[in-house]
Amino acid sequence: MRRHLLAASAALLLTAGAATSATADSPAGQSARPAAASVEVPAGVSAGVAVFDRQTGTFTEQLNSGTRFRSASVVKVLLALDYLWNRGPDYTVPPADRAWLEPMLRSSDDDAADAYWSDHGGTAIITRMVSRLALKDTAVPPTGYEGFWGYTALSARDTVTIYRYLLDSAPAPVRDLVMGNLRQSTRCASDRFDQHFGVAGAFEKPWAVKQGWAGSSYEKGTCGPPRTATATTTDTTGPAPAAVADVDLTRPALHSTGTVGAGDRSIVAVFTLHPVGTSYGKAYTDIGRLTRSLNVPGATRPAGWWYGTWSDHVNVRPDPGTGNAPISQLPAGVEVLVGCQARGEEVSVPPYTNEWWAYLPQYKGWISNIYINSPDNKMPDVKDC
CATH class of the missing domain: 3.40.710.10 (DD-peptidase/beta-lactamase superfamily)
Known part of the structure; x- marks a missing residue:
């Protein structure tokens, strides 16, 4: 089932100010903006x-x-x-x-x-x-x-x-x-x-x-x-x-x-x-x-896509499933860098289900795509792992 939240649901679930769109950042090795x-x-x-x-x-x-x-x-x-x-x-x-x-x-x-x-x-x-x-x-x-x-x-x-x-x-x-x-x-x-x-x-x-x-x-x-x-x-x-x-x-x-x-x-x-x-x-x-947005000489931007998240205390897992203990938790509604995505354990937050997981390279762990602000179960622009 698509986990795109209806406007009424979003008002209840999304934390204040959470980003609702993703942007591709500069690829690894590219210098800071002009x-x-x-x-x-x-x-x-x-x-x-x-x-x-x-x-x-x-x-x-x-x-x-x-x-x-x-x-x-x-x-x-x-x-x-x-x-x-x-x-x-x-x-x-x-x-x-x-x-x-x-x-x-x-x-x-x-x-x-x-x-x-x-x-x-x-x-x-x-x-x-x-x-x-x-x-x-x-x-x-x-x-x-x-x-x-x-x-x-x-x-x-x-x-x-x-x-x-x-x-x-x-x-x-x-x-x-x-x-x-x-x-x-x-x-x-x-x-x-x-x-x-x-x-x-x-x-x-x-x-x-x-x-x-x-x-x-x-x-x-x-x-x-x-x-x-x-x-x-x-x-x-x-x-x-x-x-x-x-x-x-x-x-x-x-x-x-x-x-x-x-x-x-x-x-x-x-x-x-x-x-x-x-x-x-x-x-x-x-x-x-x-x-x-800053011009920082000598800086290298991380590769990936920035996406907003929703819900409190989203668990970051060592693999795309809930079998192992979390390695960390996200600040509520924070924007995260997604490196790639893969199929894993199906997660249910009624009435939504999702089997896709996002890999967060800066956390060295995974979160279920069900907590990503994206219109579909699979993020449209993020590569497969």
């Missing part, structure tokens, strides 16, 4: 963007690059740099410190950031790093919220400055430790949010990323195999006060920063705010579309 194109910002999204080509020493993209956003977990790069600043000539990091430093950078561990913030002066950390790196827009959290490191103000252009310091000026042990961990960014963050959006989803490796997310409307993280333990609700690092000065602390935020290409050729900083009430899957989809 520099003449402009940043494509999805409707309702506010963005600050900067892309810096280290080979030419020029920006290929700048949009509101000096606008301040609450940093969320992107500030953890500054926490790591503050820790490493005066480690001595060999920059030795004791095993006990690696035990918190590495999860903070790779998996965005909040407990590690909380402990470092409280033990090393809180806002003084930001004041020190602003002075050391000559940052223009970075500022401490607002009065009354000094304990919340995620409310540190940060801009896209200051983020480029931070990465340029890391890559071009920092002592080799500092560069290797920080960038080495960002290259090992885990798909599942410590709070079980899928953090491979933006840069990590738009481009093939090599990349190194530090992401950030904050929003009371984001559902609980469900990344990785299902489990019964209660997950933290979000990476907000505190309650959401009213906007302070020029920094919006109310709308859900999703940020993607890092480097792309051989030799860390391009530095990319994408900061986004989304309408109040936006789901994580919707924000994830929108920052992905924005990032894929």
